[in-house]
Every structure is written in structure tokens, then in C-alpha cells.
Amino acid sequence: KFESQVPILNVKSVPASFEHYVNVLGFEKAWDWGDPPTFGCVCRDEVSIFLCEGGQGQPGMWLSIFVDDVDVLYEEYQASGANIRQPPTNFQWGMREMNIEDPDGHRLRIGHGTNEPSSNVTICQD
Numbered sequence: 001k002f003e004s005q006v007p008i009l010n011v012k013s014v015p016a017s018f019e020h021y022v023n024v025l026g027f028e029k030a031w032d033w034g035d036p037p038t039f040g041c042v043c044r045d046e047v048s049i050f051l052c053e054g055g056q057g058q059p060g061m062w063l064s065i066f067v068d069d070v071d072v073l074y075e076e077y078q079a080s081g082a083n084i085r086q087p088p089t090n091f092q093w094g095m096r097e098m099n100i101e102d103p104d105g106h107r108l109r110i111g112h113g114t115n116e117p118s119s120n121v122t123i124c125q126d
Contacts, residue, residue, distance in 0.1 A: 006041070008050040010057040011104045014040050017051045020103055024080045060105040070111045074098050092118040 011017040014037045021027040021042040030048065032040035038053040047065055050056075067073055070088045077084055077100060085107070086099035097111030 006048045006050050007061070007063055008052050008056045009061055009102075009104065009106050010055060010059055011051045011053055014038055014051050014053045016103065018042065021049070021051075024077075024082050025100075025102075026076060026080070060107070062107045062109065065108055065110045067110055067112055070096055070098055073110060089121055090114055090116045090119045091121075 009017075014032065014034075018029050018032070018037075018040060022029055025044070027042035027044040027049070030041040030043045040051050042049050042051065049063070074084070074088050077098075083101045083103075084098060085101050086097075088096050088098045088111070090096050094113055094115070095111045096114040096116065097109050100108045100110065102108070
């Protein structure tokens with residue numbers, strides 16, 4: 001039986017990543033390890049992300065995160081200064097998603113299901 005999964009993102013600085021995920025993306029710092037910390041966890045609601053300094057993965061990983069209302073989150077992220085690469089967009093696969101990038105180049109595709117027609121665009125890759 002699978003119980004849960006937590007992505008591990010390679011970051012340049014765990015403290016700097018905590019700062020961004022907490023103050024810009026609205027996560028909470030769950031815990032850290034080391035002095036200074038080189039590994040840690042941020043959480044928001046049911047989503048957890050591990051942050052690993054200089055190991056376990058490569059910069060530029062992509063995550064899909066599902067939320068209740070991407071448009072409300074988009075407004076929050078506009079106000080907090082998040083690096084929004086693509087605003088909420090309806091895609092042909094039945095999702096309304098936005099695309100943001102963290103300081104280490106990791107991409108978060110955040111969205112929810114929709115029955116609205118597709119916006120006839122492709123997902124932001126650059």
C-alpha cells in the first residue's frame with residue numbers, strides 16, 4: 001500500500017529556499033536538519049516538499065500541485081511577487097493551471113480540473 005509521496009528539490013541554499021517558500025509561496029517551514037540546515041521540509045495544507053542543498057536531484061524539476069481554486073492562488077502570488085511564468089490557463093486535458101518558477105529554477109504547475117473550453121495554448125516551457 002502506497003501511503004504518500006514527497007518530492008525532493010535540489011536547492012542552492014536551504015535557508016534561502018525556506019525564505020521563498022514561506023514568504024512568497026505561502027508554505028510553512030515544517031522542519032530542518034543540520035547547522036546550518038542543508039535539508040528541510042515545507043508544507044502547505046496537504047502538500048509537502050523536501051529541500052536538499054546541493055544534492056538529490058537537479059535544478060529545474062517540475063511538480064504538479066492540485067488546488068481548489070488556482071485563480072485565488074494566482075491573485076495571492078501576484079501580490080507576494082512570485083515568479084509567475086504563465087497565468088491560469090485552460091488546457092485541453094481538462095485542467096486550469098498556472099506555472100511558477102522558484103529561485104532554483106524548479107517549476108510548479110498548479111491547478112484544478114475544469115470543464116471550460118481550452119485556451120488553445122501550450123504550457124510554458126521556457
